[in-house]
Amino acid sequence: MSTPTHHIFRIGAVSKATGIPVSTLRIWETRYGAFSPVKTEGKQRMFEELDVSKAILLKQLSSEGHAISAIAGLDVNQLRSLSNLQNSTHLKPRAQDEPVTLAVVGLSLANRIESKKFASGLMHNRIKVTGVLVDMEAASHASFGEVPHVLLVKVNSLQTSVHSCIQTLIQKHQFAQTIVIYNFAPEAVVQAMKFSGLIVRREPISDLDLAELLQSVAFVDKKRAQEFGTSGAVIAGRKYSDDTLMRVASISTNVLCECPRHVAELIAQLASFEEYSQECLNKNSEDAHLHAYLRSISGSARSLFENALEKIAQHEGIDLLEGKK
Structure with missing residues (x-):
């Protein structure tokens, strides 16, 4: 697990990040008690990242008609709940x-x-x-x-x-x-x-x-x-590695239409196209809707064919656990 990092910001940095004037932040702090920044020996106000979250929410809610005096004392979770409630009514x-x-x-x-x-x-x-x-x-x-x-x-x-x-x-x-x-x-x-x-x-x-x-x-x-x-x-992650699919495709069975081979090959092709669509989505924001759609469809189809392969394997007595990813 990642170790939490506590960032400390001067009031000017908070102003730049939130778009709230420094004078307004000071009023919200001194008059309404919205923040409790730590002050250095040089009287510099030092804000935590959670204070930035609160400032953003206070700005949004005050612009929507809430009196700062009524919401300044709320914590971040309460402010976020109020913001979500207000948004849902619109x-x-x-x-x-x-x-x-x-x-x-x-x-x-x-x-x-x-x-x-x-x-x-x-x-x-x-x-x-x-x-x-x-x-x-x-x-x-x-x-x-x-x-x-x-x-x-x-x-x-x-x-x-x-x-x-x-x-x-x-x-x-x-x-x-x-x-x-x-x-x-x-x-x-x-x-x-x-x-x-x-x-x-x-x-x-x-x-x-x-x-x-x-x-x-x-x-x-x-x-x-x-x-x-x-x-x-x-969409579930892949169940079977390429090696497992190649092994299944090469097994001779009693199924006349060679279903195990066909299904294993289809899964491998769909998984490859799913990975290709994933790479397009990861590397390029252009046509992101299309790439996400293609990845979603290919992943869903791959998952369905994996379920079909399990039924075929059960019918034919094929061990899918060997070499399973």
């Missing part, structure tokens, strides 16, 4: 207009997504942050009243332990899609995460690219849920 009643719900691991990333600058890159799509976790440790103990569509994780270093923790979260909560943003990682870990169905992007990634990635993935997952008659559960 939504149209049709299902396709519902916002995409998002759980974010990492305060700095949550601050980016909740900013007005980030929202400008979402065009007509709405992203609703329903949960913010400080780090993977907090995420592992989190509970959600309603499971968000997307889990978005930001870590500095990707290691096998982080991958394992994320997989546990997915199995527990069944997010429709998981996106991981990282700074440094061994290539083997990155490839393993992509193999298991995660979207993995390396920093730096611009707000516009991240917004495009979120809306394209979320759009596809809701469409896929309708097309396949499901509740939007995540």
Whole structure:
């Protein structure tokens, strides 16, 4: 798991990050008690990352008509709940207009997504942050009243332990899609995460690219849920390695139409195309909707054919565990 990093900001940096004048931040602090920054010996105000989150939410809510005197004393979770409640009253009643719900691991990333600058890159799509976790440790103990569509994780270093923790979260909560943003990682870990169905992007990634990635993935997952008659559960990672599929394809059986060979070859081809679409989505924000759609369809088809292969293997007495990925 990642170790939480506590960033400290001067008031000028908070002003630049949030678009709130320094004079306003000082009034919110001194008159309304919105913040309790640590002051250095030189009387410099030092704010934590959580203060930046709060400032962003206070700005949004005050611009929507809430009196700063009434909301300054609320904590970040209370402010976020109030913001989500207010946003929900502005939504149209049709299902396709519902916002995409998002759980974010990492305060700095949550601050980016909740900013007005980030929202400008979402065009007509709405992203609703329903949960913010400080780090993977907090995420592992989190509970959600309603499971968000997307889990978005930001870590500095990707290691096998982080991958394992994320997989546990997915199995527990069944997010429709998981996106991981990282700074440094061994290539083997990155490839393993992509193999298991995660979207993995390396920093730096611009707000516009991240917004495009979120809306394209979320759009596809809701469409896929309708097309396949499901509740939007995540596409399962690959069950069988290329070696296993080659072994099955070469086995002689009593099935006259050679179903094991055909199905194994189809799975291998779909998995290859799924990986190709994943790479397009990871490397290029252009046509992101199309790449996400192709990845979703190929992944769903691959998963269905894997289920079919298991039925064939059971009928033919083929051991799929040998060489299983």
